[in-house]
């Protein structure tokens with residue numbers, strides 16, 4: 001991919017208002033997009049999230065009803081719900097360390113110092129009341145990576161904050177789980193005639209948002 005290919009993809013993407021409900025994302029393309037979710041980086045690598053991929057028509061329709069009645073969840077191919085961990089504890093840090101050893105070898109005991117940094121971070125964040133917000137921030141990295149990946153692969157997407165998270169939690173069975181809905185992203189293919197597809201991008205000039213030092 002050349003730099004101009006990247007810019008072309010980022011211009012091609014837009015927040016899709018109207019999806020072609022008859023078009024589904026092929027399995028191999030979806031598999032890559034799922035990897036883009038899994039490969040999202042997070043602070044310390046702790047991955048405080050779950051991604052709920054909704055393709056069941058009845059559930060998608062229910063989600064549209066609690067998304068300000070926006071049609072995207074119903075008409076898209078895959079509706080992804082980004083859920084953040086509500087809490088974290090030492091056990092979650094240990095789960096991550098076990099996963100690190102499984103991937104890279106070595107012994108958990110050798111990671112004791114790193115463990116101490118992470119458990120200290122988590123305990124401090126919990127004490128100061130921003131652990132939940134920290135987890136939410138991590139999920140936004142995932143939706144950003146997901147949207148960019150969609151654009152590169154020619155898949156349309158609509159990030160969605162116009163949703164009722166508690167209702168999503170109820171419908172998806174998250175209410176009593178360790179996770180809560182933060183944001184969603186509908187993915188699929190634009191309907192012909194979605195007028196938003198051809199609107200000019202509205203972005204501040206580089207001189208307004210980029211400072212060169």
Ligand SMILES: Cc1cc2nc3c(=O)[nH]c(=O)nc-3n(C[C@H](O)[C@H](O)[C@H](O)COP(=O)(O)O)c2cc1C
Nearest residue numbers: 013014015016017070158159160161162163183201
């Ligand atoms: C976090 C987030 C939430 C958004 N929520 C909605 C939404 O609920 N419905 C919608 O139609 N667009 C939504 N948008 C789309 C924005 O309005 C859109 O990205 C912005 O106007 C820039 O336009 P563009 O993405 O087409 O370039 C959201 C965008 C982001 C990043």
